[in-house]
Amino acid sequence: MAATIRRIAVNTGGGDAPGLNAVIRAVALAGARRGWEVFGIRHGYLGLFQEDGLIRLDVDRVEGITNTGGTILGANNRGNPFRLVTEQGVIEDGSARLVDRFSELGFDALIAIGGDGSLSIVKQLYDRYQFPVVGVPKTIDNDLDATEYTFGFDTAVSTATDALDKLQPTAQSHDRVMVVEVMGRYAGWIGLHAGIAGAADVILLPEIPFSMEAVSQKIMEREAGGRHYSIVVVAEGAAPLGGQVLGKEQETGRNVLLGGIAEQVAAGITAHTGKETRHLVLGHLQRGGQPTAFDRLLSLRFGAAAVRLIAAGDFGKMVALTDHGIRAVSLEEATNRMRRVPLDSDVLQTARDLGICLGD
Amino acid sequence: MAATIRRIAVNTGGGDAPGLNAVIRAVALAGARRGWEVFGIRHGYLGLFQEDGLIRLDVDRVEGITNTGGTILGANNRGNPFRLVTEQGVIEDGSARLVDRFSELGFDALIAIGGDGSLSIVKQLYDRYQFPVVGVPKTIDNDLDATEYTFGFDTAVSTATDALDKLQPTAQSHDRVMVVEVMGRYAGWIGLHAGIAGAADVILLPEIPFSMEAVSQKIMEREAGGRHYSIVVVAEGAAPLGGQVLGKEQETGRNVLLGGIAEQVAAGITAHTGKETRHLVLGHLQRGGQPTAFDRLLSLRFGAAAVRLIAAGDFGKMVALTDHGIRAVSLEEATNRMRRVPLDSDVLQTARDLGICLGD
Amino acid sequence: MAATIRRIAVNTGGGDAPGLNAVIRAVALAGARRGWEVFGIRHGYLGLFQEDGLIRLDVDRVEGITNTGGTILGANNRGNPFRLVTEQGVIEDGSARLVDRFSELGFDALIAIGGDGSLSIVKQLYDRYQFPVVGVPKTIDNDLDATEYTFGFDTAVSTATDALDKLQPTAQSHDRVMVVEVMGRYAGWIGLHAGIAGAADVILLPEIPFSMEAVSQKIMEREAGGRHYSIVVVAEGAAPLGGQVLGKEQETGRNVLLGGIAEQVAAGITAHTGKETRHLVLGHLQRGGQPTAFDRLLSLRFGAAAVRLIAAGDFGKMVALTDHGIRAVSLEEATNRMRRVPLDSDVLQTARDLGICLGD
């Protein structure tokens, strides 16, 4: 049954993902078209209690932001309303206060754009208070089972692929081994997609524990075939079989704290093959920048669909993409299951068919 | 049942689509990994009968081509083998000769990368001769019902969106109306996706006959709201209700052949609104260039999957993408149905929610 | 002698050029740093007489605009103050009124960003009234003799070169001749630079009248050498020897008005060589979009230098770039001489050394 909606709010939580502003714009325009007032809540939920915490998102305010990175609302992970930390350092439940405040301000519904953590919070609000909320998934790692794609992922893959494109010719002409670290703590989608698209020789993922022997063997095989260079893509969450990378320093018994996984893998390759190896951590480059056309469209579809759900009074849901279009899934289903790279995925099989070493 | 494969061929037909070389590379590498000899047939089927018509696609030959545009095999639409034109100008059926020649050259299977036309030909070869063929769909317009995406489409949308990004600030600061023509003769996917992602104000598609009144009204509404500029995206196959654009020249009775649809729409806008209007035809820019990461991955998955089908002896099929991965569909199903933008698509609904005029 | 400056204004005139906003930002920040109030005049000089015609350019207002296209001040060619058109259609001299109004509003100096036309106007204002003005050159064609580079040019060349990069592989694999029209009405710098950087086979410039015979011969030579494709870059101001392109239609006596020069050259090539030929007009794509790093830096240097000139009371000058840095030239010198491609330029010689046909 359709609710009578007059005023809605939208907020964003967690790390950056290209497309956030496009979601916000779609919410603002699709709301305006229905005659609603639309407000953005700044800094997570804190904005509800701050003087300048609300931004009126009229049509002018959201002009020209489809293709921008960042979020015009700011983002902020502080403040799980169920576990607020008071000035005295005591943890208390502020959820009822939040729900009341939301009503007091005249809001009829909330669109919450966020990752696993943020969506779990709104799920609790919905479960306990029938809080009128619709979720929009945000995870640059694309690791949510309920949706085929999340926005920001395509941009991150593009940025990582561009980086590989830049490194390839130098590696080839200057006989280099380069190890490139990409995002992906629990799921290796970015590394897998960018690694294949960027013609990497080795791709190491959280889903497949790797052995330095397998990696080094691949590099030496290429060497034997006259290819004195290799590109290794490693997801930040990749880990060696048994948990240890054997770098030169460790072999000689020196107790050295190496940096991230890319640095460790680079040291391991040098130790095993004797080849000079460089590493590069792409880091925040992957989270930033203008969203790709793909991510913009997905963001706009998500935002518009969230507004349609609110118009229909269909709360407690999250918008998701399938190959038949946008659908609504319950927040229950949405926050339930992570999507890691399945070992029988045709994408993994493609990597193997291309001769890419997956470290196993 | 798996066939014994030793030597395969791959060819490409029809217009350019970014990702062709990535498909070829995947076929070459996935074939090499199985110990097969892989050859490319140049210039469609003609290459089978020409001295230099076959290129051995060994691992070195396909190095570094994942991110390149064009096709290393060349392309050529001449020569439907069922309707060859002899030097005397007589049309004859050369299909049996083609099938024989293919065998003589020792080929066990063909991977045919092509659009509707090319796939219809291999379907006939398969139907009549049980010709051992697997198809890979190629249509930059993404208008094939059997697959969620085809390669090249994402690149075309990106190129068109980039163009809109370039035009927006000039239009805004210099009070311009700009009409941009994009590809899409029968289906408006490129215009729809790029138009939404590029924040167009009007999008005209083959699926929705437009009226110049609706278009002009949108521009005048914006004008009244202080926005003295507008961006109009028009698919090359868009057509006005009743089949005529009323431009100034036609109103004054002069008999002038205007150019493409963009030029006509621009003239119509000027006639209706008095605003100076420019048009731009993106043309071949959309077919060229380096494929996006998305298109590269899709192309590589298609190529590798086609090789797996051949290895399984599963001929007469085409590879296709669903949200559950790559699957095989019959060539019958593949060539059967075009995918136009459904009028109930959530993407169309998104456009309307954003306030975009669709000309109706 | 340094003037006492408290409040300055900046305006932009003429067509778009990527980097305008960066100039404005530099003016605003460099002014703020000196404690000045900085205002932007909207819509050319009209803004001085309109209620909302002035924008306070404080530090917040110019944040984040370095890399944006367009101009936050809007642009507008109406209103040469020396030749204002009254509502009765009479032309009158409004220059004294402009100068008075400027004073009334408390402005101590003006930074005028503009092309030949705009700079001529401020030169007259300076000559007649000792109007306190400094000019910043704006011509995307880079055709000003007093400065090595103008902003926007590098971006235009990059955009045109990208287009050629996109077209090359398609042309090559699909045996196409493509004619690409770029900006350059009087000077061929964009066509020359982009054509060389984008590996064109023929480049036609305003400076060198071309013959269709020479162009066609080049294409046929390539054909004979097994290269069945060619890329022709033509500046909008290029013209044939004797003033006429002989296309097929004209040969057969039909009286057809062909479109722009690209279309004419394409028709001419088809007429001479029989090869199917496509044309593409890049148009406004070249004026828009984010400025390149080169153009941003140049714009910021120009803006900051203009402020330094004002601080020094050094009016009646224009900022210009030499290989020894920014210098000031008199507006006299600035507006005096156009820079066309010299026939003894090493860039032209480079084109010939690369085997590029220049149409002569």
Next chain:
Amino acid sequence: MAATIRRIAVNTGGGDAPGLNAVIRAVALAGARRGWEVFGIRHGYLGLFQEDGLIRLDVDRVEGITNTGGTILGANNRGNPFRLVTEQGVIEDGSARLVDRFSELGFDALIAIGGDGSLSIVKQLYDRYQFPVVGVPKTIDNDLDATEYTFGFDTAVSTATDALDKLQPTAQSHDRVMVVEVMGRYAGWIGLHAGIAGAADVILLPEIPFSMEAVSQKIMEREAGGRHYSIVVVAEGAAPLGGQVLGKEQETGRNVLLGGIAEQVAAGITAHTGKETRHLVLGHLQRGGQPTAFDRLLSLRFGAAAVRLIAAGDFGKMVALTDHGIRAVSLEEATNRMRRVPLDSDVLQTARDLGICLGD
């Protein structure tokens, strides 16, 4: 006096720089046009003594490489011919042998593309043996006094600026301080140009020793002004006044070897301001990728000009760019003086005018 030239060679030395292949192509085409045979020497000078050490650079071989990164000749720093290391580990002078071998192979002249080291070697060859050589400068850092620009620099600046563009919105919306390390061991051109173009708040260069106090004060001033984010660009060769960055670890007396300068500066900022700070090292991304249009043109001009010098018998020279075009300078002059950022440069002044902190 012009020499009779029939066969020339070209080699590349040192690290990668986008544009190398464009130089090679220009040499090949400009040589071919004069009827010369042109060969590339692989792997520095070693190629002269190896079976597969020479590549015939005919027109086909250099097709399509203008816009590619890397070098088709490979690169290799081993082998200063004046200080060859024998298998017995003895250092000996192989220069006479090199000169003889060069003659034996029938070469009339060499074009040496290289940095300071490589050019010093050819200068010695020229001085001692009148070796017929022309140099083309290659330093991505643009730190050669004799030429206004070197190729690769504009591409490196573009890549670094793109990275800053990506980081800016995330920093702003997520309240981050980010430290980005760019190339520039002795001269800070890349950091200065990219930092200004990318709207950095702090730029640290080798030319200006910095104090952590100044850097931190700038960040706290921004904080006080409501800007809870900052972007710091640091050249790899930047160094603190007195030689030490005071990071938290060092203050607490722990003896920790921090990584590169970016990591040290980030730690220092956290120590001084308490703000969470991330760092990113762009590294090899800056050396790779497709050259910008600017760099392609410069490379092609250099290559063509080098051939013209050889044709004129004008050996012992290096090609260089001035604002009046390409000129030849003596290798003496070329290798004599490094170009660091002059403290009175208008570019530095621009940075200060924009409010950028230079660490002093």
